[in-house]
Amino acid sequence: MSNKEHLLQAVEAALGGEWDKSHKIAQDYSDPMANWIHAVLHKIEGDVWNSNYWYARTAGRKYEDYASPQEELKVIASLLG
Numbered sequence: 400m401s402n403k404e405h406l407l408q409a410v411e412a413a414l415g416g417e418w419d420k421s422h423k424i425a426q427d428y429s430d431p432m433a434n435w436i437h438a439v440l441h442k443i444e445g446d447v448w449n450s451n452y453w454y455a456r457t458a459g460r461k462y463e464d465y466a467s468p469q470e471e472l473k474v475i476a477s478l479l480g
Contacts, residue, residue: 402428407479409436410472418443431458436475443468 409424418440425437438453442462454462465471 402430402433403479406432406436407476409433410476410479413440413443414469414472414476431456432475432479435460436472438462439468439471439475442471 405424406428409421412418412424413421413436421436422440425433425440427433434453434456438450438457438460441447441450441453444450447462451462454460465474
């Protein structure tokens with residue numbers, strides 16, 4: 400399974416409410432897309448500081464870019480898909 404496919408599984412898990420499963424997958428990678436997923440997961444969790452920490456590693460994305468984490472995850476899925 401490729402990095403891209405695995406990260407798509409992380410997004411699908413997050414959209415399905417499986418935060419822990421998604422988080423474990425995102426933690427396995429350190430590229431900007433994985434960091435973006437990681438940032439959104441902490442946004443969902445309500446951990447703003449940790450979320451911003453991961454957004455800083457996403458090549459220019461910010462916490463404020465999307466109001467809805469679910470919509471943001473759908474954008475990520477479309478980029479991975």
